């Protein structure tokens with residue numbers, strides 16, 4: 540963790556940028572997610588406010604393993620430093636969802652959040668990876684066609700606003 544990187548340029552179709560408070564942003568393809576990390580399965584049901592319950596079968600690596608392996612300097616952070624990390628996941632259509640790192644960290648919430656390489660028997664190489672949050676009841680954080688994942692630290696700047 541050191542100097543902030545700038546926002547990435549648009550990535551090639553089906554790929555996403557991993558960037559933020561990190562020395563070296565990387566661009567990852569679905570093929571690389573499949574090749575370089577163990578694939579986990581998740582059969583999920585989530586609810587959508589507009590279209591009702593959806594059932595899907597996903598496979599892909601754990602988000603925490605991709606972030607930790609792609610950014611080796613991150614791994615040695617102590618638990619107390621990890622507790623203020625944030626992740627923002629962006630779809631190419633402008634849909635965004637945030638997670639706290641602690642939700643997925645094995646020392647904290649340990650949620651098996653995936654970056655899918657496959658959905659319902661179809662590879663996602665062309666569409667791009669999809670965030671899979673099996674512990675969510677609602678589908679809004681299942682961001683599809685992911686183009687960016689930002690990792691950053693919360694910074695408290697100045698005094699808290701006065702309570703009115």
Ligand SMILES: Nc1nc2c(c(=O)[nH]1)N[C@H]1C(S)=C(S)[C@@H](COP(=O)(O)O)O[C@H]1N2
Pocket residue numbers: 586587588590593630631632634677678679680681682683684
């Ligand atoms: N990129 C992107 N991903 C998205 C959304 C979106 O608008 N854009 N909508 C979310 C919402 S609200 C739901 S309920 C699910 C819908 O999943 P479905 O395609 O299986 O219905 O996708 C989620 N992922």
Ligand SMILES: [Mo]
Pocket residue numbers: 586587588589678679
């Ligand atoms: Mo939804």
